[in-house]
Amino acid sequence: MKKDEIRKKILESLNWRYATKIFDSERKISEDDMNVILESARLSPSSIGMEMWKFIVVNNKDTRVKLREAGYNQSQITDASHLIVITYRTDSVDNLTKERIERTAKVLKDGQGNLEGLKSMLENSITQKLADGTLDTWIKSQAYIPLGIMLETAAMLDIDTCPMEGFNSEKVDDILNLKEKNLKSITMLTLGYRGADKTIDYPKVRRDFDDVIEFI
Amino acid sequence: MKKDEIRKKILESLNWRYATKIFDSERKISEDDMNVILESARLSPSSIGMEMWKFIVVNNKDTRVKLREAGYNQSQITDASHLIVITYRTDSVDNLTKERIERTAKVLKDGQGNLEGLKSMLENSITQKLADGTLDTWIKSQAYIPLGIMLETAAMLDIDTCPMEGFNSEKVDDILNLKEKNLKSITMLTLGYRGADKTIDYPKVRRDFDDVIEFI
Numbered sequence: 001m002k003k004d005e006i007r008k009k010i011l012e013s014l015n016w017r018y019a020t021k022i023f024d025s026e027r028k029i030s031e032d033d034m035n036v037i038l039e040s041a042r043l044s045p046s047s048i049g050m051e052m053w054k055f056i057v058v059n060n061k062d063t064r065v066k067l068r069e070a071g072y073n074q075s076q077i078t079d080a081s082h083l084i085v086i087t088y089r090t091d092s093v094d095n096l097t098k099e100r101i102e103r104t105a106k107v108l109k110d111g112q113g114n115l116e117g118l119k120s121m122l123e124n125s126i127t128q129k130l131a132d133g134t135l136d137t138w139i140k141s142q143a144y145i146p147l148g149i150m151l152e153t154a155a156m157l158d159i160d161t162c163p164m165e166g167f168n169s170e171k172v173d174d175i176l177n178l179k180e181k182n183l184k185s186i187t188m189l190t191l192g193y194r195g196a197d198k199t200i201d202y203p204k205v206r207r208d209f210d211d212v213i214e215f216i
Numbered sequence: 217m218k219k220d221e222i223r224k225k226i227l228e229s230l231n232w233r234y235a236t237k238i239f240d241s242e243r244k245i246s247e248d249d250m251n252v253i254l255e256s257a258r259l260s261p262s263s264i265g266m267e268m269w270k271f272i273v274v275n276n277k278d279t280r281v282k283l284r285e286a287g288y289n290q291s292q293i294t295d296a297s298h299l300i301v302i303t304y305r306t307d308s309v310d311n312l313t314k315e316r317i318e319r320t321a322k323v324l325k326d327g328q329g330n331l332e333g334l335k336s337m338l339e340n341s342i343t344q345k346l347a348d349g350t351l352d353t354w355i356k357s358q359a360y361i362p363l364g365i366m367l368e369t370a371a372m373l374d375i376d377t378c379p380m381e382g383f384n385s386e387k388v389d390d391i392l393n394l395k396e397k398n399l400k401s402i403t404m405l406t407l408g409y410r411g412a413d414k415t416i417d418y419p420k421v422r423r424d425f426d427d428v429i430e431f432i
Contacts, residue, residue, distance in 0.1 A: 001217065001225055003373065007252045009217055010369055014259040036223045038429050042422055043230040044364060047381050051423050057431045100421075107419040141357040148260060148364025153226055157219065165263050176432065203323040205316075206258055207267050213254050215273045216392065 013155035015204065020160040024195035025079040033157050034082060037191065040153040041084075044146035048125055049104075050096050052139045053146065054183055056085040056176055063175060070171035071188070076162045081192030084150070085172065088143050091182040093130060097122040143186050154191055164188040229371035231420065236376040240411035241295040249373050250298060253407065256369040257300075260362035264341055265320075266312045268355045269362065270399055272301040272392060279391060286387035287404065292378045297408030300366070301388065304359050307398040309346060313338040359402050370407055380404040 029037075034057075041055050058064055061078075067085075068077040077083060089096060101119050108115075129135040147163060154161045165187050172178075172185040194200055206212075245253075250273075257271050274280055275298075283301075284293040293299060305312060317335050324331075345351040363379060370377045381403050388394075388401040410416055422428075 001221060004248075005217060006225070006372055007248065009222070010252055010372060011255060011259075014256055014365075017259075017261070019261060032220075032223065036226055039227060039425070040230055040368070042425055042428050043227075043233075043420075045233070045235060045367065045379060047379075049421060051428065053428070055429045057429065060432055063432060099423075103423065104421045107421055109419070112418050113415075137353045137356055140353055141360050144357050144360035145364040145367070148361040149230075149368050151261065151361070152256070152365050152368045156222055156226060163261060163263075199329075202328050203325070204259075205265060205320050205323055207315075207319060209255070209258055212258050212267065212269070213271045213273065216276055216279060 009156065010152075013158075014152065016158075017151065017155040017161065018199070018202075018204065020076065020080075020162045020190070020192070020194050020197060021199050022195040022197035023076055023080040023160065023190065023192040027081060027193040029081045029159055029191060029193075033159060036157065037150050037153050037159070038084075040149050041146040044149050046142045046145060047138065048100075048122055050092075050100055050122075050142070052089045052092055052096055053143050054087050054089070054181075055146070056087060058083045058085060058176070066175045067167070067172060067188075070175060071164065071167035074164065074166065076164065076190040077188065079192075079195070080162070080190035082190070084189045084191070085176060085185050086143050086147060086187045086189060087178060087183040087185050088139050089182060090184055092135065092139055093126060095182075097126060140186055147187055147189060150189060159191055160194045162190045164190065225372065226368075229374075230368065232374075233367065233371040233377065234415070234418075234420065236292065236296075236378045236406070236408070236410050236413060237415050238411040238413035239292055239296040239376065239406065239408040243297060243409040245297045245375055245407060245409075249375060252373065253366050253369050253375070254300075256365050257362040260365050262358045262361060263354065264316075264338055266308075266316055266338075266358070268305045268308055268312055269359050270303050270305070270397075271362070272303060274299045274301060274392070282391045283383070283388060283404075286391060287380065287383035290380065290382065292380065292406040293404065295408075295411070296378070296406035298406070300405045300407070301392060301401050302359050302363060302403045302405060303394060303399040303401050304355050305398060306400055308351065308355055309342060311398075313342060356402055363403055363405060366405060375407055376410045378406045380406060
């Protein structure tokens with residue numbers, strides 16, 4: 001692929017993308033495309049590689065009806081082709097460091113890395129964030145990296161999205177039994193194809209380049 | 217561009233990407249590529265369209281030396297082709313709603329949207345988050361959406377990156393005079409081309425697909 005084509009495609013995709021209000025409930029995303037979107041989330045980087053998240057793809061129709069009730073009746077939750085509930089881990093202190101070391105040990109070859117050094121770095125990082133009260137914000141924030149990446153991947157594949165924070169997270173956690181899985185919901189991402197949505201033609205609202213980017 | 221080529225390019229790019237430890241300090245990102253990366257950040261969505269961020273591109277060499285001191289001497293801060301300090305707005309209660317209404321009013325045509333309804337929705341949202349103590353986390357989290365998007369855009373353009381949270385943010389804010397601009401630093405993104413980095417060949421460490429994605 002030529003570099004100028006990629007540059008053009010990225011900008012076209014991000015300009016085309018908008019928060020879809022009405023999805024065409026008849027159109028479904030192909031399995032190939034969904035795999036690329038989910039794989040994009042899996043490959044997302046996270047602070048010190050902790051991957052402190054889990055992505056719940058809700059295909060069950062009854063569950064989606066319940067989630068819509070917990071989401072102030074927003075139609076995207078049932079009408080979009082796919083719904084991904086992005087969750088974050090609540091067992092960070094107990095398990096995240098241990099799991100990170102285990103999966104790193106499994107793939108590194110002899111002479112690569114320093115697992116003892118990594119372990120103490122990770123432990124210190126968690127301990128310090130716990131002590132200064134920033135652990136919770138840190139863990140939640142990371143979940144927005146794969147959100148951004150999935151939004152871009154979807155747009156590149158001509159797939160519409162609407163990221164949603166407006167829902168009762170306690171109700172969503174109950175519906176999906178997240179507590180027993182040491183997870184909490186943070187955002188939802190609905191994906192599919194735009195339907196009869198009058199906001200399609202609204203001009204994009206963004207700050208001007210000079211207002212949001214400064215060169216020093 | 218064919219769909220299967222795009223799918224392949226996205227996955228190749230995200231697999232190729234890694235947190236670059238050593239940049240080639242001689243290689244510079246072209247202006248065309250930097251424009252696409254920064255435009256990707258500008259076009260990033262944010263919760264209720266608040267765009268509660270600003271991206272500071274630090275080209276001044278002396279400033280980058282000072283930032284490296286505030287960043288535990290990590291070489292990427294001076295050696296990468298480009299450094300973007302991602303900041304978030306501290307004047308959210310005073311200005312974000314007002315600015316959002318102003319820029320929306322400027323682009324919407326007659327009959328599009330309901331500015332009064334939008335205004336009260338935005339005000340209620342900020343008021344509620346302020347009351348329940350979630351405003352700060354909400355604003356900080358949003359900054360990770362453009363971070364994710366810039367990481368993916370850069371990778372698609374064969375540009376290396378290292379996102380960095382390990383720095384003394386108060387020192388960084390001082391060096392960049394952020395306080396007087398109602399901004400605080402939250403992450404840094406270094407961008408360029410990988411140099412003599414022994415970690416290039418380390419296998420990628422990620423959770424397995426089934427461990428991080430669940431279907432319900």
